[in-house]
Amino acid sequence: MNTEAGHLLVVDDNKVNRMLLEHHLRQQGHTIDSAVNGRQALDKLRSDSFDLVLLDIEMPEMDGYQVLSTMKQDNQLRHIPVIMVTAVDEIASAIRCIEMGAEDYLPKPFDPVLLRARIGASLEKKHLRDKERLYLKSLEREMEIGREIQAGFLPTDLPKVPGWEIAACFKAAREVAGDFYDAFLLLDGSLVCVIGDVCGKGVGAALFMTLCRSLIRATFTSDVFNRQDTHVLTTAERLHHVVSFTNNYIADTHGDANMFATVFIGTFNLQDGSVAYINCGHEPPLLLGKNGKLTSLPPSGPAIGIIPDADFSVQEIAMEAGNLLFAFTDGIPDALNMEGVSFGHERLLEIARKGDATPAEFLKNIEEQLVQFIGTADQFDDITMIAVKRESPPISNR
């Protein structure tokens, strides 16, 4: 017999039955506590930890049905298996209990062999379920750690620069995300904004997100470009190097993983408003100009990590005072509502055309409309947005 020993609660108002059950169960190696009615059983269940309950149906004060129903509604007790103990002429009651969530039933008078077999099977199942619950808990804990660490890969503060305003929004669909954004200043005073979306979801995407973000940030901010020769890289050259280096590193080192990321990187000259950018297969960001004029910034190269030595071309645009550059991931246009309809680009463009607000207000507006649109549907993909605005110069009295 592979009966595992457990701590069992015997609930029966009949003393002879209790004694008999306890005797058999002790002989089978279990430790026993007993209760003479349902109320006492619930008290004991809440103050001690049991592996299994043997429950009589007919009892004064609170009967077996009430105990079972209370247990199944209690998150702390619902996982404890219950075996109903019934007279042979009460099988219908036992069936009703099984429908209510009892694990099994035992007919009275007890057959010790049957008792051993049924308790053994129930305990084994319970131990498996307990293991599963523990495993799930530890998995949830691991995911939480992952989420916390990953949050550290997003900027805690966005750069504050006079004459410019930056805002970002990030909502992961799961504990860990494949989306990322970044914003930082280079030593030459220019601003770098990055938004990316790694293919797939969950842990795999999250690991590649951390790799992508780190490679881009590290390559941008290292000074190796100036060390070996006298040639100082232009902003465009530096941007091109960062993208090529990141692309080749991922394609060469992690090519087998077939992971890739769509990324938009813009380098902003904060003095003259010129923006050099590479769009690596990413959702085209929008430049919101005067009078609702929208300029789309389409891809100028493939997604990062697919093709080694891929060709990426640096594009340039000029941001005038009052212009806003808005970059986002496909989690926004692809967001689905309860009817399975997507938010779509048109809805986004409509909001953008009316966009005459601060970046923070602009993103908040989109987020609110998106939340309203999604309604009670599950968030399917990560939602990430970043907006950079060149402020209009203050009206001077000089």
Next chain:
Amino acid sequence: MPESVIDQAVFNELKESVGTDFIGELVNTFLDEAPGLIAQLRPALAAGDRETFRRAAHSIKSNAATFGAMQLNALAKELEFMAREDRLGDVGDKIEILETAYQQSIIALKELCR
């Protein structure tokens, strides 16, 4: 005499499974508990308290089955059903018959435990 009151096969099986000492303890417990249960029947019947009547009959039935007291078991079961089906008017002299069956059962059980 014991043969007719107690089902020897049931009793022996129980005895084998729990041992001679423990069966003595079980029988003594039954002898302690049963008179109280039987004593509940008449007042419950007089008061029309079906629930108490049914529960007492149910417990007697259960214990009788455990020891193989088949006649006592059958009588208790009949009373339990009468209460369940709201037919307490049919009880008649069934309580007296049950008391006699109980007396015969305890004599037989004591004999078997010797």
